[in-house]
Amino acid sequence: MVEEITARKEEAIFVYEWPVRVWHWVQVFAILALGITGYLIGSPLPSLSGEASDHFFFGTIRYIHFTAAWILIVGFVFRVYWAFVGNSHAREIFLPPVWRRRFWAGVWHEILWYAMIAKEPKKYTGHNPLAVLAMHVLYVWGTIFMIVTGLALYGEGEGMGSWQNEWFSSWVIPLFGQSQDVHTWHHIGMWVIVVFVIIHVYVAVREDIMSRQSIISSMISGWRMFKDDRPPDDEDLRLE
Amino acid sequence: MPETFYEVMRRQGITRRSFLKYCSLAAGALGLSPAFAPKIAHAMETKPRIPVLWLHGLECTCCSESFIRSAHPLAKDVILSMISLDYDDTIMAAAGDQAEAIIDETIEKYDGNFILAIEGNAPLNEDGMYCIIAGKPFVEQLVRVSQHAKAIISWGSCASWGCVQAARPNPTRATPTHKIPGIADKPIIKVPGCPPIAEVMTAVITYILTFEKLPSLDSQGRPKMFYSQRIHDKCYRRPHFDAGQFVEKFDDEGARKGYCLYKVGCKGPTTYNACSTVRWNGGLSFPIQAGHPCIGCSEDGFWDKGGFYDRLTDVHGFGIEANADEIGKTAAGIVAGAAAIHAGASVIKRIASKGDDA
Numbered sequence: 001m002v003e004e005i006t007a008r009k010e011e012a013i014f015v016y017e018w019p020v021r022v023w024h025w026v027q028v029f030a031i032l033a034l035g036i037t038g039y040l041i042g043s044p045l046p047s048l049s050g051e052a053s054d055h056f057f058f059g060t061i062r063y064i065h066f067t068a069a070w071i072l073i074v075g076f077v078f079r080v081y082w083a084f085v086g087n088s089h090a091r092e093i094f095l096p097p098v099w100r101r102r103f104w105a106g107v108w109h110e111i112l113w114y115a116m117i118a119k120e121p122k123k124y125t126g127h128n129p130l131a132v133l134a135m136h137v138l139y140v141w142g143t144i145f146m147i148v149t150g151l152a153l154y155g156e157g158e159g160m161g162s163w164q165n166e167w168f169s170s171w172v173i174p175l176f177g178q179s180q181d182v183h184t185w186h187h188i189g190m191w192v193i194v195v196f197v198i199i200h201v202y203v204a205v206r207e208d209i210m211s212r213q214s215i216i217s218s219m220i221s222g223w224r225m226f227k228d229d230r231p232p233d234d235e236d237l238r239l240e
Numbered sequence: 241m242p243e244t245f246y247e248v249m250r251r252q253g254i255t256r257r258s259f260l261k262y263c264s265l266a267a268g269a270l271g272l273s274p275a276f277a278p279k280i281a282h283a284m285e286t287k288p289r290i291p292v293l294w295l296h297g298l299e300c301t302c303c304s305e306s307f308i309r310s311a312h313p314l315a316k317d318v319i320l321s322m323i324s325l326d327y328d329d330t331i332m333a334a335a336g337d338q339a340e341a342i343i344d345e346t347i348e349k350y351d352g353n354f355i356l357a358i359e360g361n362a363p364l365n366e367d368g369m370y371c372i373i374a375g376k377p378f379v380e381q382l383v384r385v386s387q388h389a390k391a392i393i394s395w396g397s398c399a400s401w402g403c404v405q406a407a408r409p410n411p412t413r414a415t416p417t418h419k420i421p422g423i424a425d426k427p428i429i430k431v432p433g434c435p436p437i438a439e440v441m442t443a444v445i446t447y448i449l450t451f452e453k454l455p456s457l458d459s460q461g462r463p464k465m466f467y468s469q470r471i472h473d474k475c476y477r478r479p480h481f482d483a484g485q486f487v488e489k490f491d492d493e494g495a496r497k498g499y500c501l502y503k504v505g506c507k508g509p510t511t512y513n514a515c516s517t518v519r520w521n522g523g524l525s526f527p528i529q530a531g532h533p534c535i536g537c538s539e540d541g542f543w544d545k546g547g548f549y550d551r552l553t554d555v556h557g558f559g560i561e562a563n564a565d566e567i568g569k570t571a572a573g574i575v576a577g578a579a580a581i582h583a584g585a586s587v588i589k590r591i592a593s594k595g596d597d598a
Contacts (some may be wrong), residue, residue: 040563042552045501047494049485057484114582118591130376160458160468178539179470179510184564187552191568195575203578206586232394 033068245284286488294328299360306435356389363412434537471508
């Protein structure tokens, strides 16, 4: 057994294909733009003076918000497509194997690791189970929520008869009560994404330093580097 | 056979010339082409007036007050010529048993052919005892009459959504028409607003009468012709919104110059109504034109969202009463603080464990 393991000297595994990496960084900038402009739409900057015809300042903020939203939507739809055609790591955040006991054991171990009770982290080629769960709940469903409520609000401006209005506004707005409620929940959704980003960035940096594999550089190069030769713990959790 | 509208109008001394002018004006008010004026005239010459029972529950009479101020068409034309307003306890001459008898009579004579108009709503707690009409809970009268009506019009935000009397914690359980248990399965036209615009009210009736069908409704049951756009979409202050010119305080330079009222809580961007096009008092003005932000009075739940002058409105639930930014900043602050503490602890642990290794 011991020989077998030591014989397996893997230093790097290719994990993230280029479309996933490009998508990740496009999302970063889209979310950044959406968060900043979205906040400014809710709490506008101080008023401009002069003639209304001299400015299109608030209109530009909204334009950036809508443009970034379209980029995010197209990227997300593409990413869902890539989950079908890409490698097994491309499916991870969409389909956490919640039906497997070992997945939940992994989540628990990861909680112990973050609580600084577990002495050593496990080794993963993909995301660790807790990360998969957080990305699935906060990022995937958070983004779907923002896309649906966002299109419902956009459909209000496009007006009755537009596809955004027919497909989204017509049922989303009565579901929440009224337009103002959809605005409020869309705004709360932004804060959920903000919370996700804080955790995501902090944990990525921490894991890069303290775990047994590379994190940040992997999302740039696509290769997962390992700091030791023992086998990864998530081989049986991958969805082929 | 009741008299036709035309017969009633002629009997009242209205000339044919005035009658045709009225038909043109009604066509204009409905947003129809001039070609429709003869159709309206034909309908009024040949069709009997529609009997209307106008019931009042928990309300403030602002709907009636608005209705009687309609300019195009004039409320008197609607009441006297277009509909046969058989029962309306606020403006009817009869009282007591005589008044209540009219309801039974209308149900008997026009079963399934009259319009039930509701102003206000019915409280359901204590078996409806918070609103008594002729010795009985209003909800019973409402349910009974609804079973014989052809269609139901919910006047105002009370009948459409619940309004002020349904505000949290809604002690009487005031309930809008479409949520009343046992209400007949008839088409319900919601005409929300507190009150609705006078011309919108009379135009809905004129439409039903002229075309003998109900106006097309949006997904929430409001007539599309008046509620398909937001105040914001047709607001004359919209250029200031796009420019980023806002009233910051009610006494500032922006307020004097007529800038956008978005930052002082205007709900125009989230309110579906015709105020910015039809306007009020015969097209004279509307709240935003008078320098006051729209409070969103025709939207569901407008009364329970915190201050009318706040851009971000409150969320209730889980014991919280705060707006999205208050909730979000608190959550983000806690998470960022926890991450910082966790990072510090991680550094200490790493140093400590390195010490162990050495």
